[in-house]
Each structure stands twice: as structure tokens, then as C-alpha cells.
Amino acid sequence: AQSVSQHNHHVILSEAASLELGCNYSYGGTVNLFWYVQYPGQHLQLLLKYFSGDPLVKGIKGFEAEFIKSKFSFNLRKPSVQWSDTAEYFCAVNARTGFQKLVFGTGTRLLVSP
């Protein structure tokens, strides 16, 4: 079964600071990888996803993530955060085959101070 670990539970940054959120997964087969964001009071939105190909994927709002297969990692990055990036971020994984059920990490709560 898949599992996902997010090591940072809470992150506080000032505007314009760089962001990197860690995500590691455990699974023996081929996976799809996702980052979702949940803004306060809103539903989950997809930030970016990796299925195959270039391991550096770019998503919405200036976010990117890099899949490093040897490290089972899919860290999320943004060079310069904004106050509006305050949200909770979830890493998720599902198996490339089968019923595609997503397994989520515990989430990272990001607070960006103006």
C-alpha cells in the first residue's frame, strides 16, 4: 500500500521568501504524484501533477515540483511566496494502475506574513 510523508507540518514565511515543502512516498510500483492546495474555507485544488516524462513539473501560481525517483521524493517549490499563498498543502500519490485512489500526506500549513 502507498503512504505519503510530509515532514513540515507548519511553515511560516515572510513574503518574497522561497518555499520548499518536502514530500516522500512509499510504494513499490509506478505512481502518479500530486500537490493539492486548500485555501482557508475552500475546497481542494490541484496545483500540479506528475505522471511521466520531465521530472520537473510546473503548476499554477508559480509552483513547481521535482520528482526524484531515487529518493522517492516530490518536493514542492516556489521561489517567492505571496501572502495569498497562505493555505494548506497536501502531497498525494496514487498507483498508475488500478482504481487510482489517492493517498494523502498529513498536509503542511503555510502562513505567509505580509
Add this chain to the structure above:
Amino acid sequence: GAVVSQHPSRVICKSGTSVKIECRSLDFQATTMFWYRQFPKQSLMLMATSNEGSKATYEQGVEKDKFLINHASLTLSTLTVTSAHPEDSSFYICSATGGTPGELFFGEGSRLTVL
């Protein structure tokens, strides 16, 4: 992108009553729908997977008699919390896939409060 809608967004009920939450795919046919539960400040926990026309597959520890899932059509799945108790208070979220590998769309979530 595709739209998944949940109703109601908020519901408050008395202990012992049953509550039904609907999840609809508005512009695509959802071959598979997933129901998640999110406790405050915690991650989403998968409760069950449902495929249209067949019985739902429940995750370990989820009581299928308490959380009844029906996926009667390709655009609608329902979750019924039977004989709800305060500990069932939570945020319930559905997601749906139309078949594209790895592509999942989430509903807005339904916040259940059991008094």
C-alpha cells in the same frame, strides 16, 4: 476543468438521525467516485471507493453499515451517515474520476455537525 459538486455544504443534525450527502459530476461521467473524511487540522482519509452500479469498497476500519454509499448513476454518488453521533462530525469530501489515469476532481466538501 471538470466540476464536482456536493450538497449540502453544511448540515447540522441531531444525534441518532441519518444524513445524506450527494456528490455529482456536472460535466463528465464519473466511473469511479471516492469518499474522504477530513478531521480538523488533519489530512484526508479515504473512506471508500465506489464504482457505478456496484458495491462500494470500504477502507479498513470504516463501518459500511454506518456509512452507506450508493453510486446509482455515472453522475451521482451518495453517502448516508446512519444514526449519526457527535463523533461523526467531520468534513466529508468526494472526488471523481472520468477514467483519465490519475485525474481526480474534488467536490467542495460537506461539513457535518452532529449535536
